[in-house]
Amino acid sequence: MTVQTVSTNRSFDGVQGVYRHTSRATGTDMVFSVFVPPHAEGTKLPVVWYLSGLTCTHANVTEKGEFRRLCADLGLIFVAPDTSPRGEGVADDAAEAYDFGLGAGFYVDAVEAPFAAHYRMWSYVTEELPKLIADNFPADPTRQSIMGHSMGGHGALTIGLTHPDRFRAVSAFSPIVAPSQVPWGEKALGGYLGNDRAAWRKHDAVALIEDGARYPELLVDQGDADPFLAEQLKPHLLAQACDKAGITLLLRLQPGYDHSYFFISTFMGDHLRWHAERLGQPKR
Amino acid sequence: MTVQTVSTNRSFDGVQGVYRHTSRATGTDMVFSVFVPPHAEGTKLPVVWYLSGLTCTHANVTEKGEFRRLCADLGLIFVAPDTSPRGEGVADDAAEAYDFGLGAGFYVDAVEAPFAAHYRMWSYVTEELPKLIADNFPADPTRQSIMGHSMGGHGALTIGLTHPDRFRAVSAFSPIVAPSQVPWGEKALGGYLGNDRAAWRKHDAVALIEDGARYPELLVDQGDADPFLAEQLKPHLLAQACDKAGITLLLRLQPGYDHSYFFISTFMGDHLRWHAERLGQPKR
Numbered sequence: 001m002t003v004q005t006v007s008t009n010r011s012f013d014g015v016q017g018v019y020r021h022t023s024r025a026t027g028t029d030m031v032f033s034v035f036v037p038p039h040a041e042g043t044k045l046p047v048v049w050y051l052s053g054l055t056c057t058h059a060n061v062t063e064k065g066e067f068r069r070l071c072a073d074l075g076l077i078f079v080a081p082d083t084s085p086r087g088e089g090v091a092d093d094a095a096e097a098y099d100f101g102l103g104a105g106f107y108v109d110a111v112e113a114p115f116a117a118h119y120r121m122w123s124y125v126t127e128e129l130p131k132l133i134a135d136n137f138p139a140d141p142t143r144q145s146i147m148g149h150s151m152g153g154h155g156a157l158t159i160g161l162t163h164p165d166r167f168r169a170v171s172a173f174s175p176i177v178a179p180s181q182v183p184w185g186e187k188a189l190g191g192y193l194g195n196d197r198a199a200w201r202k203h204d205a206v207a208l209i210e211d212g213a214r215y216p217e218l219l220v221d222q223g224d225a226d227p228f229l230a231e232q233l234k235p236h237l238l239a240q241a242c243d244k245a246g247i248t249l250l251l252r253l254q255p256g257y258d259h260s261y262f263f264i265s266t267f268m269g270d271h272l273r274w275h276a277e278r279l280g281q282p283k284r
Numbered sequence: 285m286t287v288q289t290v291s292t293n294r295s296f297d298g299v300q301g302v303y304r305h306t307s308r309a310t311g312t313d314m315v316f317s318v319f320v321p322p323h324a325e326g327t328k329l330p331v332v333w334y335l336s337g338l339t340c341t342h343a344n345v346t347e348k349g350e351f352r353r354l355c356a357d358l359g360l361i362f363v364a365p366d367t368s369p370r371g372e373g374v375a376d377d378a379a380e381a382y383d384f385g386l387g388a389g390f391y392v393d394a395v396e397a398p399f400a401a402h403y404r405m406w407s408y409v410t411e412e413l414p415k416l417i418a419d420n421f422p423a424d425p426t427r428q429s430i431m432g433h434s435m436g437g438h439g440a441l442t443i444g445l446t447h448p449d450r451f452r453a454v455s456a457f458s459p460i461v462a463p464s465q466v467p468w469g470e471k472a473l474g475g476y477l478g479n480d481r482a483a484w485r486k487h488d489a490v491a492l493i494e495d496g497a498r499y500p501e502l503l504v505d506q507g508d509a510d511p512f513l514a515e516q517l518k519p520h521l522l523a524q525a526c527d528k529a530g531i532t533l534l535l536r537l538q539p540g541y542d543h544s545y546f547f548i549s550t551f552m553g554d555h556l557r558w559h560a561e562r563l564g565q566p567k568r
Binding site for chain 1: 293294295296297300347348350352353507509540541542544545546547549550553
C-alpha cells in the first residue's frame with residue numbers, strides 16, 4: 001500500500017502530516033492527517049482516532065482542533081480521516097445537500113445504488129486505514145481509542161460499541177446518538193442502507209446498546225446552545241439506553257457552548273487526558 | 285461608532301467574537317476578531333494585539349492560533365485586525381500578487397495613488413481600532429501589548445518601537461525586520477510610500493532602532509526551516525541593530541519549524557505568558 005505525503009509540518013516538537021493513498025475500500029484516493037508526537041526512536045505509541053462531522057475533511061480538526069499540544073505531552077498519535085469518498089464518479093446527494101453524499105459518509109458501507117460503489121467508510125475506517133497506519137507509522141495497534149464530533153461522534157460510538165476489545169476509550173463531542181430517530185440519520189441510513197430499518201440498527205449507538213452491545217464507560221460533551229441539540233442529537237436517548245444497560249456514561253452538558261470547533265477545542269484536552277489514561281500513558 | 289456583531293461563540297469559558305464596522309481611517313468596512321476571557325463583571329482586562337501576515341484576515345489566527353486557552357487562563361483580551369482594507373473601490377496589486385495590495389497593507393498609511401485612498405492601516409491599527417476596543421470591550425487601555433507574524437511581526441515591531449509607552453510587551457513570530465532591505469518590503473514600501481527611501485525608515489524596525497527608537501526587550505521566535513528566512517526575514521539584522529542599541533533581544537531559532545500556524549501555535553503559549561507577565565497578570 002503506497003502512501004503519498006501531501007505535507008508535513010513540525011508542530012509541538014512532533015510532525016503534523018497529511019497523506020494520500022488509493023483506497024481499496026472506497027475505490028478512490030483518500031486523504032487523511034496524522035500527528036506523530038515527539039518520541040524515542042523505535043517506540044510504539046498509542047493511536048487516537050478522530051472522526052469528523054458533516055461537511056468536514058481531515059483539515060477541520062487538523063487546523064482547529066487544538067489537539068497537538070496535548071498529544072505531544074501525552075505521547076499520542078492522532079489520526080483524522082476524511083468523512084466520505086470524493087472525486088470523479090463518486091455519487092453525491094441529488095440536491096447536493098450538506099447532510100448526505102459528499103462529506104457525509106456516516107461511517108457505513110452503503111448497499112444502495114449508486115452509493116454502494118464508493119461509500120464504504122465503515123470498512124475504510126475500521127479495516128483498511130488501521131492497517132495502513134500500523135504499517136507506516138510508529139503505532140501500537142494494541143493501544144487504540146476513538147472519538148468524534150457530531151456525525152463523527154456517531155461513528156466513534158458505533159465503531160467503539162462494535163469493537164469494544166479494540167478501543168480502550170470511546171468519547172464524543174455532540175454526537176448523533178440515535179440516527180434512526182432523527183432527520184439527519186433517517187436520510188443517511190435510508191439513502192445508504194435502504195428502507196429496511198432492521199439493517200440500520202448496527203449503525204445506531206442507541207439501537208446497538210438495546211441489542212446488547214456493551215462498553216464499560218463513555219464520555220460525551222454536548223453544548224446546551226447547540227442548534228442541533230433538540231432535533232438531531234438527543235443525547236438523552238443515549239443516557240436512557242446506557243442507564244438501562246448498565247453502561248457508565250459521563251454526559252456533560254456544557255452551558256453556552258454550540259456545535260463548532262470553538263466548543264470542541266475547549267474540551268479536546270479533557271478528552272485526550274481521558275483517552276491517555278485508558279491507553280496507559282503517563283498523566284500530565 | 286457602531287460595531288456590528290458578525291458572530292460570537294463561547295470558547296474556553298470566554299467569548300470569541302467577530303465584528304464589523306465602518307472605518308473612518310480606511311473608508312471601508314473592516315472586520316476584526318476579539319476574544320474576551322471569562323472575567324468578573326466590571327473588571328478591565330489587558331489587551332494583546334495580534335497583527336497577521338501576508339494574505340491573512342482576522343480569521344487565520346482566530347481559527348489556527350491556539351491562543352484562547354491561555355488567554356482564558358491569563359485573563360487577556362486578544363484582538364486580531366484584518367491586514368488591509370477590502371471591498372469595492374479598494375485598489376489591488378496590478379498583477380493581484382499576494383504580497384502587495386489586498387491582504388498586504390504592511391501597517392502603513394499609503395501616500396501613493398491609488399493606495400492612499402484606503403490603505404491607512406497604521407492609523408487604523410494605532411488609533412481608530414484601539415479607541416473602538418476601549419469603548420466597546422472590557423479593556424484596560426493602560427495595559428496593552430502587541431505581537432504579530434511575518435508582515436504582522438513587522439507591524440508589531442514598528443508600532444511597538446514607535447509607541448514604547450503604550451505597549452508593555454512586544455514580540456513577533458518570524459517577522460520582517462528590515463523591509464527596506466528585502467524584496468517584500470521594497471515592493472510594499474515603494475508602492476505605498478513612494479521612492480524616497482528616507483520615508484521608509486519609520487516603517488522598518490531595524491532603521492527605527494538605528495534612528496534612535498528604543499524598547500527594553502523584544503521576544504522573537506523564528507523557525508530555521510522557514511522558506512522565507514534567508515531572503516525576506518533576516519533576523520540577524522535585528523539582532524545586530526539591537527546589539528548596537530543595547531536592546532535586549534530574545535531571538536530563538538526554532539529547529540525544524542517553518543512559517544506556518546503549525547509553528548505559531550506551538551510557541552503562542554510562550555508569547556502569551558511573556559506578555560501576561562509584563563501586563564501584570566498572575567502567572568499560570
